[in-house]
Amino acid sequence: MQEFLKVVAQLFTPGGELLKIIGVTLYMAFLSTTISACLGLPLGVLIGSRRFRGKGVLMRVLNTLMGLPPVVAGLLVFFLLSRSGPLGSLKLLYTVSAMVIAQVLLITPIVAGLSASIVSGISPRLRETARGMGLSRHAEFFCLLYECRGQFLSVVLTAFGRSIAEVGAVSIVGGNVQYKTRVMTTAIMLETNKGNFEFAVSLGVVLLLISFIINSAALSLQEHERKLHGERRSA
């Protein structure tokens, strides 16, 4: 309990280490989720809504990448960015950018794979009805995106959850540098290794709280949208 109070106290200490850690965590998670969504959603929609040769293979590759072990992704980015690696001149190793790159590598397949399976689930029926109604391809496409919006939000939240909870890849390429690349998960690892279990658990609780707040915010936004266009039940 004492340790937990210490953590809470740190939460309200401006310029404190914990706030810095939370800041880096959120920055990394938001940035990598945004980039992954920008890459993964269009890719998923494209794959899900079209029929082409090799679609099955592509889906299988995506599904495999969805299960890519974070340490493997971390290692890959590590080699790419290490001084002798192909991108070594960028000097990105042990920076937040390196962590974001690893995260994007991990999350984009998840976003693309999930959204592709969502879209291919409703696309055939929607297409049949839309063509039957004489909708243009454009209108059909926008209707498809509109119909998927709620599920897309869940996909993005899933991606965000993955990135905020990720530890293996970010510790390899980020290095857990104090005040620089230390995030909640790597801090928890460090405290656990030092034997400060209570402090580690308290950090875990804070991490969960952050996740909860962000999920609630996104979902209530969706709720609000539903009400806005909502059902005006007639008497």
Add this chain to the structure above:
Amino acid sequence: MSNMLEIRGLKKSFGGIDVLDIPELSIEKGGRCALIGANGSGKTTLLRILAGVLAPDEGKVRIMTDKVSYMPQKPYFFDFSVEKNIALAVRDRKNAKARANAALSALGLESIAARRGSSLSGGEAQRMAFARVLAERNELILLDEPTAAADLIGCERMEKALDSLVAESGATLVFATHTPAQALKLAREVIVLDKGRVAERGEVRQLLYSPRSECAKSFLSHWRL
């Protein structure tokens, strides 16, 4: 009388199994044609090909108009109001809302106009999908078992509305059905499909009451006319 649609050498198979094989078929402008046949005989597949939703493996399909309405067996509903769901099918954007509402009241569905498309019951949903057809008044109307989920009153209203729509606009009507009464009420002609082939085609009463082909005979022996 000129034709509304012409089919030549049409073939379609799924996974190596032939589902449709129609060497020649045409339906004239203003025709009213019921498609009947057992489950899996290819009615839906034929309508989907006519609607341009599905491409044939072989053969040519010519449709003489681009004003086609097609109501699938399992219609889809967009997650906005029923009124908007219907209005979306109307090309004349200015009057879309008014025409959607007119179609709804013709079917006695005014009370669900503001509901969300995704909240409808099966029968309500089917009637709403039919309201789309009614609101747009196209030249070729393709319906796949349009009243299968509707209750008796709903069914009667739909048949009445469809009958007057076709009578007024002179549209060509092709619909799949499993109800003899509906074929008699709405069609002038019947096409019997059997395993993807046209087993028999003829004037509705003549065909239903005295079929010539063996296949139509055995299929119709289960229909209580």
